[in-house]
Amino acid sequence: MEHIKSALKKAGITDSDALAPEPVAPAPHEFVAPADPISKIGNDDSAEKTQAKPLRQVEVDSKDLERKRIVSKSMDDPTHIAFNLLRTRVRQAMSENKWKSLAITSPTPGCGKTMVTLNLAFSLSRNPGLKTVVVDLDLRRPSIAPTLNIEPDRSIAQYLLGRAEEARDCFVQVDPNLVLGLNSGHTPASSELLQAPRMLDLFRFIDKELAPEVVLFDLPPMKSSDDALGFLPRVDTSLLVVASGTTTTEEVDECELQISELDKLLGIVLNKCEDTQTEDYYY
């Protein structure tokens, strides 16, 4: 706990900010979509009408998640405070700008995108009324389902390929306010698939049927393929996760510039900072 306090202090954040009580539900706002193809889906009458079929409910094991560094579900590990801070800052920026969709990417693999996405999602969804949807769009190496030990009935990739009829079958509900869109296996030509017409149907389903306040997209790393760069215009904003000791300054600069040119950068999350005293990692 001390090293978190010292990191927060260095960042100019007081304990009282971090330990502030859970925020109450903000007033729901209208979705003001970005000027991109996916945003123009709202009034389409061909929206999937599958409301009658309930989402599959799945229970996740908080302790197992904690072992995988997903600490915002159980909240027993004090590192969850860092994600409450991130949640509050993300929430404030998104509310101010009337944004709804947030992508999470990184320069290279393994920086902690999925860990950040899931911690942020559990933290956000604890806000009363803040319905949160997470979509695993790392089609080459999906990891949300394996991290949570869930076998998806259908994957997002199958849906995008037209091999799954209903988008609903790719989603599970893990908490009253938290729904996850899952993937499995390795999908080649993922970049093209993320631009496929079925993506519009997926967005339409999320917007109309799941009606979330916030949608988080777990994207692939930017330097491994053009998947992330191609998809970023379709979201309101994004976080770049970088790993201390792994990500180079050049990689941060390059990715920051690319995202900024699209005007989609909300911020950079520095992960895996090493505590020199304990030789532990913290967030």
Ligand SMILES: Nc1ncnc2c1ncn2[C@@H]1O[C@H](COP(=O)(O)OP(=O)(O)OP(=O)(O)O)[C@@H](O)[C@H]1O
């Ligand atoms: N702060 C941290 N300290 C130590 N290990 C961490 C930290 N954050 C993440 N990890 C570990 O690093 C590995 C990669 O994390 P994660 O899967 O979240 O990264 P990713 O960016 O989503 O990777 P990929 O590019 O493969 O999708 C995991 O084993 C995770 O538990």
Ligand SMILES: [Mg+2]
């Ligand atoms: Mg990942």
